[in-house]
Amino acid sequence: MTLQHELPSTGMPGYNFAYLDETTKRAIRRGLLKAVAIPGFQVPFGGREMPMPYGWGTGGIQATASILGLDDVLKVIDQGADDTTNAVSIRNFFKQVAGVASATRTTEATIIQTRHRIPETPLQNGQILVFQVPIPEPLRFIEPSESETAAMHALGDYGVMHVKLYEDIVRHGRIATRYAYPVEVNGRYVMDPSPIPRFDNPKLHMNPALLLFGAGREKRLYALPPYTRVVSLDFEDHPFEIPRWESACAICGSTESYLDELIVDDQGTRRYVCSDTDWCETRAAVGEKTT
C-alpha cells in the first residue's frame, strides 16, 4: 500500500493505473482511513461511476482500486467461487487496468475482493478482504429515510432492530434473517456485514485481516480493523446460531464449510458442494495425495 503519487501505467493505454486517477484514489483512501478509525461507521465518499454497473461490485472495485499496488496479488470471488462470471470479469478488469498478479489460493492473495462470502481458510494479518455491499444501511428496510437512520446511528438507538428480530421470533419461532445478519461492532455501531450468510458472521469477530466494505451506488465505506470485536445481534433465550449441514461436500467431503445445493438430475436429486472453490480444491488435492 505504499503508492507513489503517479504510478507507471502497466495496464490499459489512456487510463491510469487501476483505472481511477490518483486524486480520486487518495480521496477514497482518506475515506477508508476514517472508516478504520471508526469501526462499523458508514463513511460517505464521493463514489465514482465505474465501467461496470452499480450493483455489480463498484464499491468494492473502487476500494480495491484505491489500495492496489504493483506488488499486490489479487483474488476475486463471488459466492465463494473464483470462476463465477462476475468474479472473472472483475479480475480481468484489474488485470487489464493494473496488470497485477492474481491468485485463486486464499493464502497467496494480499487483497481479496468478495461478494457474499468470507473464505473458509482463515485470513492472516496483513491480508485485506474487500466486500461488495449493495445496501450498507442495516436499518434501511425498517426505516427507508436516510435522515432518520443517520440520527439512529448517532444516538445508538437500535431499538427498532431488536424489535424486528423479536417479531421474527414471535412469528416464526426464530430469527428469520439468514444472510446480511446484523452485527454490533466494537460495542458501538450496528453494521450490515453485506449479504454474507450468517454462517460467515463468526469469522468477522477478531479477524486478523483488515476488512473493508465498499457500497458504490450508496456511496458509503466502512471497515473492521484487524482484531475488532463483532457480535451478531441476538437474545439471551434465542442465542445466535450458525447453520449446520447433515451432508458433506460431494467433492472434498468437508463437513465444516458452507455448502451449495446442486440439483443434479430431473428427479430433483440433490448434492452438496463447498461454496468456497479454493477450499474445496485444496482439500480434494490433499485427499488425493493421502489416498
Add this chain to the structure above:
Amino acid sequence: MYVAVKGGERAIENAHRLLAHKRRGNPEAPELAVSQIREQMFLAVARVMSEGALHDPGLAALALKQAAGDLVEAVFLLRAYRTTLPRFCGSRPLDTGEMRIERRISASYKDLPGGQRLGATFDYTHRLLDFALLAEGEYPAPRMDAPPPAASASAPEGDAVPHVMHLLAREGLVEEAGSPNGAPVSAPPPDITREPISFPAARAKRLQILARGDEGFLLALGYSTQRGYGRNHPFAGEIRIGRVDVWLETEELPFPVPTGEIEVSECEMLNQFVGGRGQPPQFTRGYGLAFGQAERKAMAMALIDRALRAGEYGEEAGAPAQQEEFVLAHCDNVEAAGFVSHLKLPHYVDFQSELDLIRTLRREYLNAQTPGPRPAHADAAHGEAHDTLEETHS
C-alpha cells in the same frame, strides 16, 4: 449454465463476440456512421449528454452506436468515461439571458419583449408517419441550398432576450432567483460528483441530480404533480433553447476566458403561491436545464424542482414528487439500471439460506396442519436439516 463451475471466462468472451455481430446487424446494410448519429439523431445525443453529465456530442454519438441505440446503456458508457477525466475548475454560471435563441416560448404572455419563437419543434406536427422518409436517398430531402427560415424580425438572431421572470420580478410578482433560503449565489456551488449527497440536500445539489436524472422517471413524477399528487399550479413561464457561451476563470489569468458554446434547454415554471411563512403572495419558480434540445426533460425537472421546495413554503409534502429522498435517490438511471440488473448475478449463497428457512417453516406449518402424533423431526427447529425434506416436496 451461466455460472459454470469452469468456463465463465470463455462464456463471457463468446457473449461479447456475439454482441459485436448483433450490433453490426446485416452487413449488407451500410454501417451507421458516428457522424450520422450526431447530426441526425441529435435529440438522442442530447439526452445521452444530459444524463451522462458530459457535453460532448461526438462521444455521445459514439456511445449510442456502441450501445446499439440503448439510451440508458449509452448514458452509462458516457458516465464511465466521464469519471476518468480530471476536474480542472468550475465554469462561471451560464448566462442564459445572453442565449442566442433558437426557440423561445412563454405560455403566460401572448406577446412579450423578444417575442415568441417556435424554432425547430415537433409541436403542431401531426404525428403521421411520413412514408416518404422510407425512400431515403431517392426522395428529395429538404432543400439544403436554401437557408432555413430566417429569425423573426422582433428578435434577430444573436440579440439578448430578457427572461420573462425579470419582467415579473420588477413588480415583485415573483421571488428573486438564485438565493434559495437566503444562500449567497457567489458561494462556489457544491459538486455531487465529488461530495456524496446527504439529506436534506441544498437546492443546488438537488438541481444537479435532477439534471442528470432519468427523463422518463422525472416525466412521470412531474406528471403526477399535475394529477394532484403534490399539485403546484404551474405555468410554463418561459422555455428557451439556444446556444450560450461557457466562460472559465483560471488562476493564471486576470480575466475570464470563453471556452466555447453549448446548446441548452431551459424551463422556468411559474407556480402560484398565496403567501405564508412571512412571505408575501407571489409566484414561485421551478427550474429546469438540460444539454441540447431537451424540452420535455427541462419541463419535468422544473415541475419537480418546485415540488421539492414544498418545505420552503410551508406546504404539506406528502406526495412522491415532494419527497426529497425518494426522488433524488431513485432518479439516476445508471444507479437504478445497475441495481436492478444485478439481480442477474448469482445469488445462490443467499438463496441457499432462504431455501433452508422456507423448508423449515413449511415443515412446521405442515406438521401443525396434520393432527395426530407429530413426526420425530418436527422439533428440528434450528439448522439446515436436509434429511427431512420428503413432505416439502409434496
